Structure formats: structure tokens, C-alpha cells
Amino acid sequence: MVSITVSAAAKAPSFARDLPISVEVEEGSTIGELKQKINRKFPKFSTSRQKITLKGDRKPLDDATKIETVFGGKLEGAELQVKDMGPQISWKTVFLIEYVGPLIVHPIFYYFPKVFYGRDFQHSALQKYVFAFVMLHFLKRELETLFVHRFSHGTMPFLNVFKNSFHYHVLSGLLLAAHVYSPKYAAGAPAIVGTYRDNATFLKVATAVWAFAEVSNFHTHLTLRNLRPAGTKKRAIPAGYGFNLVSFPNYFFEILGWVVISVMTNSIASHFFVVVATVTMAAWALKKHKNYKKEFGKEYPRSRKAIFPFIL
Template identity: 65%
Template sequence: MITLTISSASKPPSFARGLPLSLECAEDSTVADVKALITARFPKFHVSRQRLNLKGERGSLNDEKTIGEVFGADAKVRELQVKDLGPQISWRTVFLVEYAGPLVIHPLIYHLPRLWYGQDVQHSALQKYVYAFVLLHFVKRELETIFVHRFSHGTMPLLNIFKNSAHYHLLSGLALAYDVYRPKFSATSPYIVNTIRNDQNFLRLCAGLWAFAELSNLHTHLTLRALRPANTRTRGIPFGYGFTYLSSPNYFFETVAWVVICVMTGSVAAWVFTVVAAVQMALWALKKHKNYKREFGKAYPRGRRAILPFIL
């Protein structure tokens, strides 16, 4: 058994005034085990609220690391600092709430046009296609959240759910639905009548491209799931469809799907949402690409880009 000192990285929360404290644990105990011991001393200090790091260092410790790996055999001082991350909520819950917004908002605006526009709207084929695309996209995202995705981090700060949800509820929900289902895009509008936006061949081509992008996105998510055993943070190098050229082909295919809707409609709201989403996904992809290269070194394929083949 070894003795660990646990101090506070900042002002300790009211329910953990007993910090610093000493804990007895085995050398093969994990960081997750140490968090559980802290919770045993302070029951309100749930493990999801804790971030442990070496004293004087900012990087958080991986829950799966053992104390022996953290300090080494010759360490004379074994001290960890704990930081309270505040109230947490599971990532799975956050995703479900985010994607539920458009699934509620789009039907309300599509089926109740008089409430929003003060008149009935005879929906065009274009509007019907977009309505189906949006609902299918977010139903797919909900099902993936429940059955496919495995999260490396179990929780996030509770307040972030409002920021994250605003992106989907306001941009791809309220703004997109209000813009695309309005009379301008209706079956009798000059913007639609006798234009390519009312051409069935054009709409079917767009539907085919959209379905290709969505199914490709699903395929990459299934590939990533297969790399990570349940209840672990194990990471591996993904190969196969989409990953030959990109570290994050899932983001690339999702962007393609939304660009299809933008081209179909010419909607300003659709373009705003797509650009904002694409920029955010590009930032995530670049960060993931950098992490892959740092973690796997020379084993990681050199020719890959982050999100755009041969470019970015």
C-alpha cells in the first residue's frame, strides 16, 4: 500500500472542506479508483465532478492509468490535485436533447403554417423533400446516440447543454424550418414554379446524393464504434471506407449532406447553419487529426488529411 496526498487545485467546494487529505491505496489502483475513494470521503463530490492531475501540471489524468504509472517506482512525493468541475450531465443526454429540438420544431412549423405565416402553405415537392431529409437526419442521430456512439468522456458541465442545444434548436431548428417552409418555397411560388427546384430529376438526384452522404456517415460511425470496446477509452487507428484519405470522414459526409440541402433550396438559413457547423466540425477534425498523429506516431498513415481530401 502507498499513501497519496489529495489537495485542491482551487478553492474546494463546500462539501469537500476536508481537503487536503491522505488516502491509502495499492500501487495498481487506477485514477478512477482514487476518484472513488475521494467520493467515499465526500459523498457529494461525485466522480464525474472530479478532475485529477499531478501537482503543478494542468493536464488531467486518464482514469485508466494506475498510480504506479502516474508516479513511477522511485517517486518520493505522491500528491494529486483535484478540481471540482461543477454539476455534470451525461454526453448521451446532451446529444438526445440537442437532436430532439429540430424533431419537434420542424413538424410544428411544417404542419401549422397559419400559426407562423398567417396563411396556409401548399407545400412544394422541394419542401417535402427537405422536411423528410431533416427528420430522417435527426432520427438517425438520435438512434446513433442510443445504439452506436461510445463516449470517451462520460459527462460534461451541465450548463453546456444550453449552449450546445442552441446551435441545433435555433439554427437547424427554428431558423431553417421557418425559412424553408414559408410561402416563398411553396408549390405556387415563382421561386419554385418552372424552375429547377421543381424538377423531379433534380430533386431525385439531390435525394440520392443526400442518402449517399448520410449512409456514408453512418458507416464511419460504425467503424469507429468497432474500434472501442464497451466501457473503455481504448483508441485505435481507423481504416477502411472514408478513412483512406481522412481522419474524420464522418464530419466530411455530414457536411456534404447539409450542402445538398443548401444547393436544393438556396436558403440563407440553411447556408448559415451549414457554414457554422462545418467550421466547428473542421476544428474538431483538426484536433482529432493532431491527437491521432501524436498518439500513434509513424504508425498513423501520412497521406491523410483531417476533413477535406487532399486539402485540409
């Protein structure tokens, strides 16, 4: 057994005011096991709230990392810091909360137009198609969260759920629903009659492209799931459908599906959502693409782009 010092990286939380403390660890102990010892010392300091770092460093140490490797095998006199990350919530719960917003908001606007627009009216074929697309998309996302996705991180700060939900509840929920299901796009409205929005062939082609994007997105999620065995954080280079061109075809197909809705409606609300979603996912893709190349080095395909084939 070796004793190492654990101090507070910032102000010690009220339930761990005895920091710094000495913790005895066995040879081969991991950061995760150290967290468990800290939790036993301070029961309210759950392992999910703890961020363990080297003294003076901000980069968190992975739970699977052996403590002795952090210090080159010399544990005597070693010191690590712990920071309280605040109340946590599981990623799965966050996703479920995010995606349920549009599933509630869109039916309210669609089925109760008199409440929002002062009168009832007949929905156009366009509105019916968009409503079906949105509901099926977010139902798919909920089911994927429950039965497909495997998360590399168990939790995230609780307050992030509000920030993350804004994108879905407000932009693809409230903003999109209020505009697309308005009388402007109702059956018989000038924006519909005699335009491509009322063309049966156009709507069928749009449906085919949208369905292609959704099925392709689902396929890439299955590929990513199969890369990570249950209960592990294993990472591997994805390959196959979509991945041969870009690192994150799931984002590309997601964007394609929303672009279809944007083209169908030519709604400023849908255009705005597509722009925000594209910029957001492109930023995620570029960051993760860089991490892939750094992690796998020469093994990672050099010609592969981040999100848009042959472009970005």
C-alpha cells in the same frame, strides 16, 4: 499501503472543505480508484465531477493511469490535486437532447404555417423533400446515439448542454425551419415555379446524393464503433471506407448532406448553417487529426487528410 496528499486545485467545494486530505492507496492503484476513495470521504463529490491533476498542472490524469507511474514509483510524500468540474450529464443524454430539438421544431413550422405566417398554403415538392431529409437525418442521429455510438468520456459539465443545443435547436431547427417552410418556397410561389427547385429530375438527383451521404455517414459510425470494444476506451487507427482518404469521413459526409439541402433551397438560412457546421467540424477534425498523428506516430497514414479529401 502508502499515504498521498490530495489537495484542492482551486477553491474547495462546500461539500469537500476538509481538503487537503491524506488518502491511503495500495500498490498498483489507479487514478480511478483514488477518485472512488475521495468519493467515499465526500459522498457528494462524485467521481464524474473530479478532475485529478499533478500539483500545478492543468492536464487531467486518465482514470486508468496507475498512480505510481505518475510519480516514477515514488509515492511517499506524493501530492495530487482535485478540481470540482461541477454537475455532470452523460454524453448520451446531451446528444439525445441536442438532436430532439429539430425533430420538434420542424414539424411545428411545417404543419402549422398559419401560426407563423398568418395563412395556410400548399407545400411545394421542395419543402416536402427538405422536411423528409431533416426528420430522417435527426431520427438517424437519435438512433445512433442509443444503439451505435460508444463514448470515450462518460459525462460533460451540465451547463454545456445549453451551448451545444443552440447549434441544433436554433440554427438547424428554428432558423432553418422558419425560412424553408415559409410561403416563399410554397407551391406556386415565384421562387419555385419554373426553377430548378421544381424540377423533378433535380430533386431526385439531390435525394440520391443526400441518401449517399447519410448512408456513408452511418457506415463510418459503425466503423468507429467497432474500433472500441464495449466498456473500454481503446483507441485504434480507423481504416476502410472513407477513412483511407480522411481521418473523419463522418464529418465530411455530414457536411455533404447539409450542402445538398443548401443547394436545393438556396436559402440564406441553410447557407449560414452549412458555414457554421463546416467551420465547427473542420476545427474538431483538425484537432483530432493532430492527436491521431501524435498518438500513433509513424503508424498513422501520412497522406491522410483531416476532413476534406486531398485538401484539408
